[in-house]
Amino acid sequence: MTILELNTGDTAWVLISAALVLLMTPALAFFYGGMVRSKSVLNMMMMSIVTMGIVSILWVLFGFSMSFGNSWHGFVGNPLQFAGMKGTFDTLVGPEGHQIPLLVFVGFQAAFAIIAVALVSGAVADRMKFSAWIVFATLWAVLVYFPAAHWVFAFDGFVAERGGWIANQVKAFDFAGGTAIHINAGAAALVLALVLGKRLGFGTKPMRPHNLTLVMLGAGLLWFGWFGFNAGSALGANGLAGLAWINTLVATAGAMLAWLVVEKVRDGHPTSLGAASGIVAGLVAITPACATVTPLGAIAIGALAGIACPLALSLKTRFGYDDALDVVGVHLVGGLVGTLAIGLFAKGSLTGGVAGLFYGGGFEQLGRQAIGAFAVMAYSGLVTLLIALAIKYTIGLRVSTDDEVSGVDITEHAENGYDFSRVGYSSYRVQQTLVIPAAPVSPVDFETTDAPARIKEEVK
Amino acid sequence: MTILELNTGDTAWVLISAALVLLMTPALAFFYGGMVRSKSVLNMMMMSIVTMGIVSILWVLFGFSMSFGNSWHGFVGNPLQFAGMKGTFDTLVGPEGHQIPLLVFVGFQAAFAIIAVALVSGAVADRMKFSAWIVFATLWAVLVYFPAAHWVFAFDGFVAERGGWIANQVKAFDFAGGTAIHINAGAAALVLALVLGKRLGFGTKPMRPHNLTLVMLGAGLLWFGWFGFNAGSALGANGLAGLAWINTLVATAGAMLAWLVVEKVRDGHPTSLGAASGIVAGLVAITPACATVTPLGAIAIGALAGIACPLALSLKTRFGYDDALDVVGVHLVGGLVGTLAIGLFAKGSLTGGVAGLFYGGGFEQLGRQAIGAFAVMAYSGLVTLLIALAIKYTIGLRVSTDDEVSGVDITEHAENGYDFSRVGYSSYRVQQTLVIPAAPVSPVDFETTDAPARIKEEVK
Amino acid sequence: MTILELNTGDTAWVLISAALVLLMTPALAFFYGGMVRSKSVLNMMMMSIVTMGIVSILWVLFGFSMSFGNSWHGFVGNPLQFAGMKGTFDTLVGPEGHQIPLLVFVGFQAAFAIIAVALVSGAVADRMKFSAWIVFATLWAVLVYFPAAHWVFAFDGFVAERGGWIANQVKAFDFAGGTAIHINAGAAALVLALVLGKRLGFGTKPMRPHNLTLVMLGAGLLWFGWFGFNAGSALGANGLAGLAWINTLVATAGAMLAWLVVEKVRDGHPTSLGAASGIVAGLVAITPACATVTPLGAIAIGALAGIACPLALSLKTRFGYDDALDVVGVHLVGGLVGTLAIGLFAKGSLTGGVAGLFYGGGFEQLGRQAIGAFAVMAYSGLVTLLIALAIKYTIGLRVSTDDEVSGVDITEHAENGYDFSRVGYSSYRVQQTLVIPAAPVSPVDFETTDAPARIKEEVK
Amino acid sequence: MKLITAIVQPTILQTVQVALAQYGVTGMTVSEASGFARQRGHTEVYRGTEYTIDFISKARIEVLATDEKADRIVQVICDAARTGSVGDGKVWVSTLDQVVRIRTSETGDDAI
Amino acid sequence: MKLITAIVQPTILQTVQVALAQYGVTGMTVSEASGFARQRGHTEVYRGTEYTIDFISKARIEVLATDEKADRIVQVICDAARTGSVGDGKVWVSTLDQVVRIRTSETGDDAI
Amino acid sequence: MKLITAIVQPTILQTVQVALAQYGVTGMTVSEASGFARQRGHTEVYRGTEYTIDFISKARIEVLATDEKADRIVQVICDAARTGSVGDGKVWVSTLDQVVRIRTSETGDDAI
């Protein structure tokens, strides 16, 4: 293949889509960060941010290869095929006339891998050791996400000759990752929350979101980025991308409005946290379906998610697990709604003939969807359990009770999220952690100073 | 038409532009949200966010069809033609060689419809019932925006055979929506503010913006998104888009600097709220003009807006209406400046021959611009008045005085924007609103507990 | 050249990249703004924002022409060639088949010019007169940035016939601006900080970042925008852009992780400010190198920057200059790491044959890189010194001690960043600065009112 | 010398300030507080979890006064702050041993 | 009439509130404070610069009480707030000259 | 036992803290306050509307002390906090009936 065959328009769209999807992880950091108490906002954000670092590196080393390398029995790709990105330069992928550089596809999918892992962190707010999260994120990416992405996203002959079993054998539709990403992360969140245990005071102490403007910022940027996620998954600037774009708009609208109606009816008031949550629930639900349903179908799917998810939130109180920021209620439930709904709403003219139940297609596709969804859920749950237990009984998953009371920002990161006070709360020592120790500067040590007067001048 | 004729580069640009314009509504939510007092930040944001839900759904149901369906006497499009998006799949629009999927155009224009409605909310900060806003937004979109968009944006033969009267008969230039969006929203804001009445304490109590970093975030994201708004309106990646891009940059720069100069001279200090406001004023003013003037003309238009808008702000004190966040001063005045300035600055070589007054074109185009501007203003004012009065005398427009004093966040949404306190202000009851009531969990009811000691353990 | 030769895909990519790069300056405003104390957050942001206004205007007037006009001995472009954008309409640039409108390139480069100037402001937090910053930004853009950009970015025959000396004679690689932007701004920051002097209480008083969520927002948006910066510098949607995209991802990942490791080892905790700083350091370092190294090389360069930059931060304590937000430590050091590392890691197959030391290319390219880097550093340092001294001895650089203690937000901008209090701290006078004085409204003047009862009613 | 402390509605602070200034009080210190008493708090709901927030925002005003003026100042504050609804707040007075103006080291009534 | 002021751990506030309410105290005023004492503060590090933050978040509770109830209220607060670790805080009691309920102008014990 | 309350410039807090610590005071409680007095507030302007903000940020320091040490502590605070400019603040002293250390239930001078 030569550079001449590259379609610059399609490439431009996937390039910007990749950047949009990458933005979703900081957006998630704000969405999650605003929901916790102010004493753990930094830790909450850091779990997403550090995941961007870890997964990016794993991805170019061997992760992309595990997901898109030539398949070993449909289960996992050959980790060596593209190790360290070898063999990806000057290569194009895609249908004739619409080819894009393989490296652009690598980047686009990297952003998916990152956010899948970061999503899980919502379950563990306020109480997980940061070191344990780093180990968890690494293991979970390698053992759970890379294989699952292979199952769902690796189509035969696209990057490598043979791809994953759900995409090619089961033939479940999952356009942009309802199974590999949302069901996967949601199932992991459930298991991890169970192993980790509840936050201190869960169910008795108020744990209000500390900054709802930050939550809304996260939701707004997520919506924006999700156009790259869904419409970018067309891997070209074409009518399919346009359909996915519109569906990403209206399903989200439907879910948000439905969530607000549920709240109004049940709790008495429509809330901004509800709107933000509804946005995310709608985006999750339309993710697998965005290219296989009509805009009216998308509204229906969104509305379903906007009803099912808020109702599902009470499950955590019922069953007593503490999925702090409702990854299960939003991503697992929303992902299931969307993935299964394809079996109901798929329109033959959009899918190349396969129609859902409501469009006269019978139960077959619904069955395929269910297999895809539950396979990922089961695998994710099981392997997550093993990883979580392994960490628990080695380095430990959870911070000490004292640290949890003080807040993980200070104890894990030695930082404080906000300091709006005009009162300069003083400190005895401000000291440079020196690095180049040739001629040490003397830190001002107030304990040895002898007169208030002198100090007053220095600290003026 | 076949898929082969689609221009992927143009499609990519309109796809991403659509996402950029969509981002502008959350951006507006932050811009507005930061300006109110902290007790109503959530309500302020929610008016924008819920509008995204409502208008998106209306748009695919019949709104797009009302705006771009075949015209009924140039006044409104046939609402049934594309109802529920029928007939939009696999269709391309645009000039030969530069066609894009109709659905992509639908999405792009959807984002315009959303923000036009959301803009109005700035006038009603702190005191409007959320339910009344929902009704208002719905009616205003249907009765005012969809027709006005038809007048201005529906060119004969682009989507449907016959389009709107301003675009095709009056031939006023409005590249990206100075009339249909900004003048329209500004006029509606004025009328709605008048019907609604002033905030309690207006003119006597300090009402400082509670978070200027949020305002600046909104302004920054608005500027970013506005490149999609203006340059995206070229509906292709071409030199026209490039010109619109540059003009969107420099007009905004000119307006911001002019606003700061006005402040420095008049108030003594250039402010960050002034810079943010100047950015928006410049963006508004260049919106209609961005493809018909040179960069030097754009600087002039920006500077005009940056002078006219801050001077216009005092109108609200003069005339005693309380347009809380100055939608009139920024969008109506800025929109008028930009729309009329085309009649002065239009350059023949860019417009296909039609020149403005300063480029030797006489008063003709200025007249056309004035007709377009005032037609939209009058129509918007009148219909808004009817809608506002209808709501006022049915469900009511305004919250109670008590609720306004407490703050609409708590009374309308049962939420609090921020909780930075380390003091865990306690509550007697933390209770799950249960949904799946099979085996009810018992909420901790402190009123019936018998000993502080026991409680202490529980709430630890 | 005719419009038919324009490549819409390439144009789309550069258009959106330009918008992405433009977003980086507001992002920088948040990144910097979050790091200062809450009493100067607005001033910190305003330095970036006003720079957007100033440099945009300069750019279309003559700045673009100074950078890309026909060269005067390789040192500066002819300022009149494209003055006021004349001669840029309907012109295309770029290789055959991949041409884009010259105006799009103008816009893309405008965003570079803006952020280069804004970067410097990090050094002067809390204490510089706003008027002095405006003068400095103007002079520095004209005298330092426009020439330096010419040296590095103006290739012979791209826009004008003859370009700058570093690009064409020295042939140092600098894909997206490690020298012209980061080394340049970093050197200027050092000199300006020295001339300006230390903040009151530097080294003795705690100066904690007041809002780390704002810092993280800035870092997240910077990363997002930087894909436009680096991958957009390919000036087309192609494999080179794909490579730059991936490298921008993984170098940043490497730098962030390395910075966190340094912190963990040295200070005991990995921090969120460290992660945000590591992100920026990695982005800076990969900027010049992103198209000439493999992803593995990019990880190495990122890791180097992630180690070198945090170690370099202590230089300011060692040498006693107060570069408040570490522009030197991050941009100068990061820029040097990236620019020189090209001499080590450049891969022949990516650069058209020129290989770095580690890829068998000897010391030659390293030498070229060093010449480029130090030439810009020396020029920037020298001219910045002259500008800074000129301002110091005319209008003065620094606010008064009293103003610095009170905080520059109030004294320079008459504003307060945040007001979260529910206690409506009252004021004697709320007064409109009137503009249209026909019928003056009487401001409520409490000093002349006679009875508490009356007041109570009015201020209710 | 007396210290008068008043807990009042946050929105009424401006009125009290003006009333005190008119009476001739030249200084006061204000801080933020939250009160729990007869006045009912409000309910907040986050993702279906309902919190009853009993603590209500209040402003806390402290005024130093000479013995003779103290009663009258209490009166002025009460008049200005009274709206007649639950939550109007409390005023209390205590006796001080000493007051010092830091700037001048004046003490006693001179320091007020 | 007495004013009881307590400085307690911020997380224990809910417990104290409940205990006081059970004892029959119908009102209290709470504000935020920072304490510096035996309890060690924490260290924060920003870009390699280490800050020792000596001031620790505390809640400040004020309760008005009649003379006879004051001692018992101090007891209730101490019992509820005691965890046994350094930083539990202090309670102090002072005598008031006067208390007024703003809404009704009641004074003295009636106003509490 | 005495309670010493000082209203000082927020930026001078560190100096006062150090001075008190050197004198041997082992504990203090600090909170944020806003003062209105001789010191002039500042003006803010938002979109052409001018607000005069009369209230100025202050730090409020409370120190418990035994009777004999109280005077000297007032002295130490005043010395440390004096800059000589308007706004330096006030210190006042009141007598307490009782002080209790919550952790140990110690009372009186032992509790300080």
Ligand SMILES: Nc1ncnc2c1ncn2[C@@H]1O[C@H](COP(=O)(O)OP(=O)(O)O)[C@@H](O)[C@H]1O
């Ligand atoms: N016993 C008390 N001790 C301390 N503060 C009190 C007490 N009772 C009331 N307050 C304060 O006074 C405020 C108003 O009290 P509340 O009983 O609601 O109104 P009212 O004064 O009209 O009876 C409370 O929010 C609280 O801050």
Ligand SMILES: Nc1ncnc2c1ncn2[C@@H]1O[C@H](COP(=O)(O)OP(=O)(O)O)[C@@H](O)[C@H]1O
């Ligand atoms: N002398 C004092 N004056 C004022 N407040 C004090 C004093 N000593 C302690 N405090 C307050 O009590 C809190 C707890 O004191 P600390 O000595 O840490 O614990 P403990 O009461 O268990 O000895 C401090 O944070 C401070 O707010």
Ligand SMILES: Nc1ncnc2c1ncn2[C@@H]1O[C@H](COP(=O)(O)OP(=O)(O)O)[C@@H](O)[C@H]1O
């Ligand atoms: N009568 C008063 N009652 C309570 N606080 C006061 C009083 N007078 C002054 N203050 C407090 O002292 C601070 C400083 O007072 P000010 O008159 O400005 O300075 P100075 O103490 O130098 O005369 C004020 O901001 C206020 O907080």
